[in-house]
Amino acid sequence: MIPAAPAAQKHNATPPARPAAPWQQLWRQAERDPRRLLARLGLDEAAARLSDEAAAQFITRVPQGFINRMRRGDLNDPLLRQVLPVTDELAIVPGFSLDAVGDGAAKKATGVIQKYQGRALLVTTGSCAIHCRYCFRRHFDYAGENAARGNWAEAVAAIADDPGIDEVILSGGDPLSLTTSKLAELTDALAQVPHIRRLRIHSRLPVVLPERVDAELLGWLAGLPWPVAFVIHANHANEFDAQVDHALGELRAAGVQLLNQAVLMAGVNDSVQALAELSERAFAAGVLPYYLHQIDRVQGVAHFEVSDQRALALMQGLRARLSGYLVPRLVREIAGDTGKRPL
Numbered sequence: 001m002i003p004a005a006p007a008a009q010k011h012n013a014t015p016p017a018r019p020a021a022p023w024q025q026l027w028r029q030a031e032r033d034p035r036r037l038l039a040r041l042g043l044d045e046a047a048a049r050l051s052d053e054a055a056a057q058f059i060t061r062v063p064q065g066f067i068n069r070m071r072r073g074d075l076n077d078p079l080l081r082q083v084l085p086v087t088d089e090l091a092i093v094p095g096f097s098l099d100a101v102g103d104g105a106a107k108k109a110t111g112v113i114q115k116y117q118g119r120a121l122l123v124t125t126g127s128c129a130i131h132c133r134y135c136f137r138r139h140f141d142y143a144g145e146n147a148a149r150g151n152w153a154e155a156v157a158a159i160a161d162d163p164g165i166d167e168v169i170l171s172g173g174d175p176l177s178l179t180t181s182k183l184a185e186l187t188d189a190l191a192q193v194p195h196i197r198r199l200r201i202h203s204r205l206p207v208v209l210p211e212r213v214d215a216e217l218l219g220w221l222a223g224l225p226w227p228v229a230f231v232i233h234a235n236h237a238n239e240f241d242a243q244v245d246h247a248l249g250e251l252r253a254a255g256v257q258l259l260n261q262a263v264l265m266a267g268v269n270d271s272v273q274a275l276a277e278l279s280e281r282a283f284a285a286g287v288l289p290y291y292l293h294q295i296d297r298v299q300g301v302a303h304f305e306v307s308d309q310r311a312l313a314l315m316q317g318l319r320a321r322l323s324g325y326l327v328p329r330l331v332r333e334i335a336g337d338t339g340k341r342p343l
């Protein structure tokens, strides 16, 4: 037998450390002060090119467990770069707008966005456990535009009225930032709609706050009347640790299909090595790669953008190196298209 390389080890066998606290408490303990974050990592504020103005546009929020996975003393740490508000975000770059993906135009009802055939996306909440600097929703009006308002009634009615919708996608924000009972209220109502065949959940929580995957959530998932696709959003192999592996293993045991969607970002994962390790590490945790996204061109994220030419070269490198099922599809979202556009 050939000994397995570290990245190929199966990662869901590790027993979990007992959660230190219920997830809501860990949620509240997230770091909101970028200076304290830097100090904790032994980093110098001036060298980090920290920006209070960027932080005011979109506040800092990083769960403590995610900080633990960052390397100390490394300003280029791929996890840190995803959350630190820096001066680069203030650059006004032509082509980078406030509603890059046309969400405003695709609104079907409060909190319901439909762009593609058969699939309705619910903006369930504006809250997230982590604030990702690259987020295309950093300028979205969440306060008024989430489907949970009024006990989901308007959103559920819009879906019930359209027999063409067979898949409901819970998105946000992060849908798992809602309590499980609030989510169950929604799925109980959706269960009355006969034309729904699949449920999809997009959440970064199993990765950034794995304690969210508790017995109550698992019980809810296992009891849903539809097959469930669960898309985690991990951008780098270092986002996985034993506790994340355990949470993902429990999600699989509850019967959900785990997929990963990543955003291609300069300085985070723009190398064949980083992308290959991400796919291998995700698979070891029971997750198949789904999409690799070209970043949505919203104001404040231009410094993360990777050119299409370079993105295609990276994909070629990945195909040369990985099993076919570990190669994600490189796509871009273009307002008005009938689906994500392959590059």
Ligand SMILES: *Cc1c(COP(=O)(O)O)cnc(C)c1O
Residues within 6 Å of the ligand: 113, 114, 115, 116, 119, 120, 121, 169, 339, 340
């Ligand atoms: C991305 C997206 C979807 C899902 O597209 P898939 O290609 O099925 O993953 C659905 N609705 C909206 C509004 C989206 O932005």
Ligand code: SF4
Residues within 6 Å of the ligand: 127, 128, 129, 130, 131, 132, 134, 135, 136, 137, 172, 173, 174, 204, 233
């Ligand atoms: S919606 Fe997703 S990408 Fe955006 S801040 Fe929340 S977790 Fe991050």
